[in-house]
Amino acid sequence: MASAAAGSWSKRWIRPEVWPLFFATGTAVGICGMQLIRNITGNPEVRVLKEKRAAGVLENHDEGKRYSQHGFRKFIDGRKPEIMENLNSWMADPPK
Structure with missing residues (x-):
C-alpha cells in the first residue's frame, strides 16, 4: 500500500510542468533564508547572546x-x- 502512495506522489509532482513551481518556491525560500541570516548576524538591534542583550539600548x-x-x-x-x-x-x- 505504501508503494502505491509513493507512485501516485511521483506521478503527480515529478512532471516537467511542476519544475518552475519548485524553482520559484526554492528561490523565495532562499531569499528569505538569506535575509534571516543577514538580520541575525549583522543587524545591530538584534542581540542573540544574553550578555549583549543586557547592554540595553x-x-x-x-x-x-x-x-x-x-x-x-x-x-x-x-x-x-x-x-x-x-x-x-x-x-x-x-x-x-
Whole structure:
C-alpha cells in the first residue's frame, strides 16, 4: 500500500510542468533564508547572546549606518525609481 502512495506522489509532482513551481518556491525560500541570516548576524538591534542583550539600548550610529547602507542600496542610490527609463521618457515626452 505504501508503494502505491509513493507512485501516485511521483506521478503527480515529478512532471516537467511542476519544475518552475519548485524553482520559484526554492528561490523565495532562499531569499528569505538569506535575509534571516543577514538580520541575525549583522543587524545591530538584534542581540542573540544574553550578555549583549543586557547592554540595553546602544547609541552606535556607525554600525547602524553600515548595516542599512549595504552594497545594493549604494548601487541604486541616486537613480530614478523607474524600471524602463527610456520608455517612460519617450511616452511622457514623445519626439515630434
